[in-house]
Amino acid sequence: MRVAIIHYWFTTWRGGERVFEELLRLFPDADVYAHVADQKLIDSRVPGLQVRETWIAKLPLGRKLFRLYLPLMPMALESLDLQAYDLIISSESGPTKGVIKRPDALHICYCHSPMRYIWDMSAQYRRNAGLLKGLFLSLISTWMRVWDVTTSMRVDAFIANSLFVSRRISSYYGRGSTVIHPPVRMQSVRGLCQRDRSARNGPGEEPYYVVASELVAYKRVELAIEAAQQLGRKLVVVGEGEQFKALKAMAGPNVHFAGRVNDDEFAGWLANARALLFPGLEDFGIVPVEAMANGTPVIAYARGGALEYLMDGVNGVGFSTQSVDALAAAIKRFESIESKLRPEAVRASVLRFGPERFQQQFLQVLDSLLDQRADLPRPSAAPSHPRVFPISAALRDADIERLPRPVLSSVP
Known part of the structure; x- marks a missing residue:
């Protein structure tokens, strides 16, 4: 099974990028795409990983002022040739899910949130952006929302990072989603x-x-x-x-x-x-x-x-x-x-949010979807990716089984 992971951009390393790390551990041979990528940042976190950028990165000052090219990102995504991939995983907060896949391929979107700056927080973003940026957001938001809703139908299954986001997905896209909370580092300071x-x-x-x-x-x-x-x-x-x-x-x-x-x-x-x-x-x-x-x-x-x-x-x-x-x-x-x-x-109270649980739940969702798709090969068991920091051993199976199960449900 050939796998592609589409992330919005690699310019900082926060929650969305930690989710990406866990996805890469599950699929160590996946090809990775993003609009722009800071290679020094990538090398510091995932040494040796090569990210395939969209043509946004080649535009004037595209790596630094990439957010100004937001209206062009739909075209950049749709220009990616992903016909060779059986499984596409989009990591959505900025625009990523609008890629075009083969009809028989599987597309799973892990949604950190529908784009806040064009949906429920658009007024706040415009208010704090200043006059020119606020006007820019006002001009592009309507058609970006139309594109965002339209491309939600290109996704075979949504995974939301919380019930709160699952309700956003339901409200804006009219789609159900499975809730899998993001992986959290469980290391604690000794003693x-x-x-x-x-x-x-x-x-x-x-x-x-x-x-x-x-x-x-x-x-x-x-x-x-x-x-x-x-x-x-x-x-x-x-x-x-x-x-x-x-x-x-x-x-x-x-x-x-x-x-x-x-x-x-x-x-x-x-x-x-x-x-x-x-x-x-x-x-x-x-x-x-x-x-x-x-x-x-x-x-x-x-x-x-x-x-x-x-x-x-x-x-x-x-x-x-x-x-x-x-x-x-x-x-x-x-x-x-x-x-x-x-x-x-x-x-x-929070041990249930460890990375091992995230991986287990993601594979459960994937297995369920593949059960309905006999035409697609199943991925082989993935070892820990040698270029990514190893998973902490702080959370053992016995600890997991003693704790309440995380939410794994769908919001219609």
Whole structure:
């Protein structure tokens, strides 16, 4: 079975790219396509992998300003010759699912979300984009939505990364989907779960909260900064993005900006925080689950994907309104129960989101689809890809079987 994996673009390495890594582990001989790819980034994460770019990358400043070529991406996708492939897996957040396959080939779309900037968050994106970019989005959104809906019929099966996204798929495309939560690294800092929570500290031994995110408008990082300043709490902001300068300008001396960090530093900031602050509305939210895997509670906006792992009073605290006062109140409520939130219980609550479970569920979906397609060959069992970091052994089969099953259902 010849396999192609289509990802939107490789310019950062966040949740969508971690899903890609697991797909590549399942299908190590797959050919990989994307609109643009930062080869240095690829080599640092998957050494030796060659990504086949669409002609978007060849346009003037295409690698740097590729988002401005969004209206051309449908044509770029449809120009790919994928006739040799039996199985096509599209990783959709930016446009990828609109490729054209053989009639007898199988196309599975793992949907992180329908494109937010043309659907339910389009007004927010236009508002925060500035005059010219906002006008540009307004001009292209209508026909991009038409193309997006039309090409949803080219997909044989949708997999959604959360119930929240599954409802979006149903609402915008009129398609059912199977929910398979994204894979989350389950490594924890050695001995963390044996530590007393009051001992957690940061630079200079001062206890701190952390927010870890791309610094863009819809993440609502400003709420975390203002709430921390209102309460006089230390906050560490991990990440970079277009709002970095604006957020730094509004922050007081109690807010430390760590910027972009490597994986070990990232895990350290999460593991030693009192709690992760998560004020945005997210499709799923891998970072909060990573924090919980390190025994760190989460204070999250209780809407969207967060509802699929947040257990109020067990692994964190939720708040129902996206406002500074609501987040500040949630922080104070967390502090009143902080001593009761045991790191080992916080970690146990999210073990079901490990990468092994993702692989098992994806293969279950594929097997089910192939049962209906006797004309297609079945893929052979795939060993761990030698170019990708090996799967953590932190989550054993016995651990998996003791925990509640993740959601694996369809939304009509």
